Amino acid sequence: MVQNQPLVSVIVPVYNVELYIEECLKSIIKQNYQMLQIIIVDDGSTDTSNQKVKTFLLDSRVQLIQQENKGLSSARNSGLKAAIGKYVLFVDSDDHIELTAVKELVNLMEEKQIDLIRFNGKAFLDGLNKPIKQNNYDFSHRLQEGKKYIQDRFKANRQTLASPVYLYMVKREILVKNALSFYEGILHEDELFTIQVFLNSNSMCYVNAFYYNRRYRENSIMTNQSPERLQQTFNSYQVIYKELRNLYLKNEYSKEQKKLIKREMVSIYSGLMTSSIKKSEKKQGLKKIKGINLIDKGYIYIKKVINIVK
Known part of the structure; x- marks a missing residue:
């Protein structure tokens, strides 16, 4: 190992991914960057994921945390507590990364002296090598490559914000200093964590x-559209909306920062409005946040959409 290189903590939450975990971990272990702390958090898997993970423990950079099933947020938080690297990278256990990713990201973080770096991703269907034709993870039309965005120049622009945490490398000091962690017990926790x-x-x-x-696979968290899952998503967005409102009401944020929060609230509320749960349940759920309005003429859209469901 090159000892003067900064350590990168790679956090991999694991739950019942026996078909994919080996490909995921190999893509991390085989990086052309050696200074890695690979933290695997087994969130109570009931398949052979745990056994397969243990075969990688011969690599001294790999450590395994085992816990009862508490969900993705809890697993990521356990990884954050164990992290000691200068930088943090998240990789979901059914996905994988390119072999030059860490080195090139670290080089840019060090060169630019930045807190956060964002990159692109490719989506593909499980069992097929052909990528999905979409630009959900391609931000070249929104951002200028190599430009150092400073403070309010990117905080006020929601186009610079994408919620998936696996599309960022972040300086761990930012997370520790501000006591940032994932909200537990909800889905789509990235929507709240990333904006913070x-x-x-x-x-x-x-x-x-x-x-x-x-990777998009059948019956995953992201593709499951059962009535129960749709209701969980709706409930989670309610929580996220309320938490964003609490952030907005804090006096510590600048005008530009609050613009970012408000824009994210509009996005979350739109998700609530377009939910496919029963109309009666949607109305009842929206009433719970009906009184949470933003006093700003530029964002009266929120009040308008609330009136739609009266």
């Missing part, structure tokens, strides 16, 4: 490189 990282970061850079490979 943005609010507490002073500089960001974008690299137009597709380092992350995002």
